[in-house]
């Protein structure tokens with residue numbers, strides 16, 4: 001009887017213990033965007049696109065915050081997260097410049113929201129939300145860095 005109760009307790013414990021550790025955004029990540037132009041309002045796309053200083057800041061930030069799941073310097077070597085250098089691949093095939101711009105801006109928006117809100121599927125945190133740790137400016141530096149890694 002005692003053994004059966006013990007077995008039952010074990011089953012209940014196993015059922016209520018999460019299989020995955022809860023992922024949280026590392027609160028120690030610090031990104032200094034002071035040298036960059038301040039962002040006015042809510043821009044339609046990445047306000048730092050092509051800005052070399054932003055890309056440099058973004059690279060350091062990426063390696064602090066994102067590399068463990070998306071690879072050092074965004075070189076994915078079997079890490080759990082998708083290869084972020086391929087995000088704009090479909091847009092690059094669009095020949096009409098105006099449509100291509102819209103495609104990239106749509107990805108900008110998806111990128112910002114993905115990083116701010118993280119990725120939670122059926123209650124499992126695949127990627128933590130970064131909105132309490134990273135400012136929009138910091139997130140745009142990450143996107144600017146990733147744009148320099150295209151095709152690598």
Ligand code: HEC
Nearest residue numbers: 023065066069080081082111114115119126127128130142
């Ligand atoms: C704990 C691991 C983990 C960390 C840390 C992490 N990610 Fe992710 N990320 C993932 C996983 C896993 C997915 C895919 C989740 C899904 O689609 O359900 C993902 C998806 C994404 C996506 C969506 C990509 C797409 O094409 O769908 C973006 C953008 C992204 N991550 C950016 C970042 C950035 C930038 C950072 C650093 C601030 C970061 N991630 C930190 C694990 C992580």
